[in-house]
Structures are given as structure tokens and as C-alpha cells.
Amino acid sequence: MAYQVTFISGDGTGPEISEAVSRVLEATGVGFEWDWQSAGADVYEEEGNPLPERVIDSIKDRGLAVKGPITTPVGSGFRSINVALRKTLDLYACLRPCKAYEGVRTRFPETDIVIVRENHEDLYAGVEYERGDGRTEKLRQFIKETEGTELREDIGVTIKAISEYGTRRIVKAAFEYARAHGRSKVTAAHKANIMKYSDGLFLEVARQVAEEYADIEFEDRIIDNLCNQLVSRPEEYDVIVLPNLYGDIVSDLGAGLIGGLGMAPGANVGDDCAVFEAVHGSAPKYKGQNKVNPMALMLSGVMLLHHIEETEAAERMEGAIAEVIKEGDRVTYDMKPSRDDPSAVGTSDVADAVIAKMEERVAA
Ligand code: NAD
Numbered sequence: 001m002a003y004q005v006t007f008i009s010g011d012g013t014g015p016e017i018s019e020a021v022s023r024v025l026e027a028t029g030v031g032f033e034w035d036w037q038s039a040g041a042d043v044y045e046e047e048g049n050p051l052p053e054r055v056i057d058s059i060k061d062r063g064l065a066v067k068g069p070i071t072t073p074v075g076s077g078f079r080s081i082n083v084a085l086r087k088t089l090d091l092y093a094c095l096r097p098c099k100a101y102e103g104v105r106t107r108f109p110e111t112d113i114v115i116v117r118e119n120h121e122d123l124y125a126g127v128e129y130e131r132g133d134g135r136t137e138k139l140r141q142f143i144k145e146t147e148g149t150e151l152r153e154d155i156g157v158t159i160k161a162i163s164e165y166g167t168r169r170i171v172k173a174a175f176e177y178a179r180a181h182g183r184s185k186v187t188a189a190h191k192a193n194i195m196k197y198s199d200g201l202f203l204e205v206a207r208q209v210a211e212e213y214a215d216i217e218f219e220d221r222i223i224d225n226l227c228n229q230l231v232s233r234p235e236e237y238d239v240i241v242l243p244n245l246y247g248d249i250v251s252d253l254g255a256g257l258i259g260g261l262g263m264a265p266g267a268n269v270g271d272d273c274a275v276f277e278a279v280h281g282s283a284p285k286y287k288g289q290n291k292v293n294p295m296a297l298m299l300s301g302v303m304l305l306h307h308i309e310e311t312e313a314a315e316r317m318e319g320a321i322a323e324v325i326k327e328g329d330r331v332t333y334d335m336k337p338s339r340d341d342p343s344a345v346g347t348s349d350v351a352d353a354v355i356a357k358m359e360e361r362v363a364a
Contacts, residue, residue, distance in 0.1 A: 002031030003308060006058040010068025011040040012282025013292045013347075018068040020294040020351035025066075025301045027355040028313040029362075035062065039081050040070040051081045056088055065275045066304060068297065069282040082277075086119050091268035091275055092166070093173040094119045095303070096251040103326040104259030104335065110235035111257045114183070116174040117247025119268060121166045122198075124244040127159035162198040162243055167205040173269070174241035175213040181306075185217040185238040186210070189226045189246055202243055227253065255279055262293030262334045265300040267307070274307055276300040290346035293332040295321060298354065320357035324350065 009018040025032055037055045044050035059065045072080040085091065094117040100106045129136040131154055140151050174186050188206035190199040203220055210218035221229070223246045230237065230250070234257055242250060255264035261280035268275045278296035286292050298321055305314035324330055330353035333344035345353070 002033040003064065004033050004035065004062040005304070006037055006055070006062050006065035007034040008037050008039055008055065008065060008067040008070070010070045010282060011042060012069060012071050012284035012287045013289075014068030014070065014282055016288070016290055016347045017278075017292065017294045017297050018066070020347050021066065021297045021301050023351050024298055024317065024354050024358075025304070027358055028305065028310070028317050030305065030308075030310045030313045041073050051084050051088075056085075059085075059089060059273055059275065063273050064304065064308070065273070066297070066301065067275050067277040069278060069280060071282045071284060083124075085275060086268050089268075089270055089273045089275070090120075091270040091273060092119050093117075093170055093269045094247065094251075094266060095173075095177060095269060096247075096254060096264065096266045096279060097299070097303070098251070098254030098258045098264065100258040101263070101322050101325045103328050104263060105337070106257060106259050108234050108257045111254075113230075113234060113237045113254060113257075114177065114181075114239045115247060115251045115254055116170065116177060116239060116241040117251060118166060118170040118242070118244050120244070121162050122244035123158050123160045124248075125159065125161050127161065129155075129157040129159075131156040160195070160198050162202050164201060164205050167202045167243075168209060171206045171209040171241055172212075174239050175209065175216055178216050178239045179213070183216075183238050185219065186213075187226070187237055187240045188218070188220045189223045189240055189242045189250070190220060191223050191246075192220075193222060199243065206241065223250075226250070230254070230257065251279060260334055262296055262332065263299070264296050265298075265303055267300060267303045269307075274304075276304045276307075290348055291333065292347055293334050294347050294350055295325070295332075298351075316358055316361050317354070320354045320361060323357050324353045 007022060009015045022034060035058050037058050039051050039055050070081045096115040098111055098113050100109050100111040129139055144150050178186055190203045192200040192203040230253060255261050264279035266277055266279050278300055280296055283292050302314050302318045330345050330349055332350060333339050336344050
């Protein structure tokens, strides 16, 4: 029986990458029936909504989606579709593995970490007070009365809200991921020494959850110390769970550790649905050039296969990608020693190379 999966092809370089990745997933032999859906700026112009209900319904019905990157035009009047999807489908856990494959250009070849980022709360909850606004003045007066602290008149404010509920489920997600993928340690990152009621709560709840997982080691790190250690000895880390903003920043740091954005996969997961997407955006300047690296979305496809417990296919596909990287011949410009290397191949050639390697593995 084929798996029913929504495929949002994205825009910019998204359609080229999505075509390549759908072909590789089909070549694993696992049956997929794609429901191709479009969203983004073009859909906004045609339908007046960049994320129509049909897209949401398709994912809700199937519980699974692969998504190419989508541009968020600056000043277009619509909010990021990526953020909207995460909120509407309650995809509260963002999983971002950062693994350095042999052959990538990195100073940290031992890196193999998984970032688990909370997706809804923290400074990204969207509660903001603009400088000069009447609401901001009210807030300022409230703080003066209740705290005795007089903030400057010309402030802008963003609220950092972290809940016990949100923390409990993201930390549980991190431990469950660790257990399911044979990982031995979870590190919680925070700044609880300064922000006692937000990050402090995050740490307190993380410690409580850790007690339910005696088989997995737990430690915590102050976020600045974690960043320092990640760029000196990342091999000491395994699964790292973080509030939203730190998670966002540390995942880009993680992508840098493993050879760049072209290699960084991700998944946004909730209790009912999961959407698999690369960390990178739509790289619009390369649109239509068959140039960018499809491996980040391919590795997101490997995560999809693990998620649906098609473990053998996941390992075969990842092994084939790893072999293509190691050989270094049929890879895109970003994986070559110099960016204008004439031997770089295109997006679709990488898919052909990975498919050929998978076929060799079946034949062997
Ligand atoms: P970007 O990730 O699209 O590109 C930045 C640069 O990184 C590119 O110019 C390119 O040099 C490199 N790069 C990115 N992906 C690559 C790949 N697969 N292979 C090789 N090189 C690659 O970031 P941006 O330019 O800041 O954002 C472009 C648009 O994408 C924006 O509208 C942004 O909002 C959106 N975006 C979407 C998502 C998503 O859909 N999940 C994520 C991030 C950004």
C-alpha cells in the first residue's frame, strides 16, 4: 500500500529540488502517492491566500508532508507560510540533525548532533509592543507600578513567554527522539541564570522530564557556553533541546559545522502531522538554473522514511547519499573546493547519482 503524502513543491529553487527528491524517494521502492500542492507568493496572487485551506486539509488528511522552501516576500502583506503551517498544524517540535558526512568540507568531521527546537513559544510567540504605541505606554506604566522599574519611554518590547506545557512536550519529544534513534544524551540549553522565570522554568521542567528517562543521560548548558563548546568540540554533544530563538540560531550554527545549508535537513513534527523540509530557504537567485544542492531536502526525506519506520529504505537512501558525497564527483557547486569549479553538477544530476547508488546497493 502506498503512503499518502502531501508534497508542497515551494517556489524559487523549490520546484527543482522537490522534483529531484520525489524521484529519489520513489526509487527507494517504498510506495508513495504524492498529493502535489502549491503555496506561496504566486498562489497569493491567484487565490488571495498564500496558504489555502486545501493545502492544510491535504496535510491534515495524510498526516505527512514534504515541503520545498517558500519565499516570504518582504513587505508583501502576508506572514511567513512556514510559520503559519507550524502554528496551524501544531507542529511544535523542530528536529534538525547536523551530521558531517565523510567528504564534506568541515573542520568538525566528528559532528553528529540533533537540534530539537521548540517551535511556538519564547520570543517568537508574536507578542510585540511598538515604540510610541499607546499599548506600549500602558505596559510601561504597569511595569512601573508592579515592579518599581521605570523603562525608557522610547522602548519597543517583545514578550518572551515560555510555558510549562510547551516545555514539557518539547523536552519529551527530545527524549523520545533520543530513545527511538539510539542516542544516549540530551542537553538542555538555556540562560536560566539571567532569565529565571522563562528560561528558569524551561530548565526546571527539563530536569523533571529527564527523571522519566533514566536510560538517557541528561545535562544542561548555558546557551553562550554551549555555542563556545559547539565550535570547539561538537563531538561531545548528542541531542540538544532548546527554546525557540536559541534553537533557531544554534541550528544555523549546526549547519555551518557540517558543510553548509545545502546539507542541513529538518522536520516539523506535532502529535498528528509531520512536515519534512530543509533548513535553507528558496535561494531565489538560483531559480531555474538546476544548480542548488538537493541533499538537504533529500536528507529530510530520509527523516520521513525513519518517521514511517521504513528503516531499511532510510538506511539505503542515506548510505547512497553518503557515498555520492564521499566520492565528490557528482555534487553541486557548494560541495566543491571552489564555488566556480567547472566539474560541479546540477540538482537533477545529484538525484540521478543517488538513485544509481541505491540501485547498486540493491544489486549487491
Ligand atoms: P536561503 O537559504 O534561501 O539562501 C541563502 C544562500 O544560501 C543562497 O544564496 C545560497 O548561496 C545558499 N543556499 C541555500 N540553499 C542552498 C542549497 N540548497 N544549495 C546550495 N546553496 C544553498 O536564504 P535567504 O536568501 O535568506 O532566503 C530566501 C527566501 O527563503 C526568503 O524569502 C526567506 O524568507 C525564505 N526562507 C524559507 C524557508 C522555508 O521555506 N522553510 C527557510 C528559510 C528562508
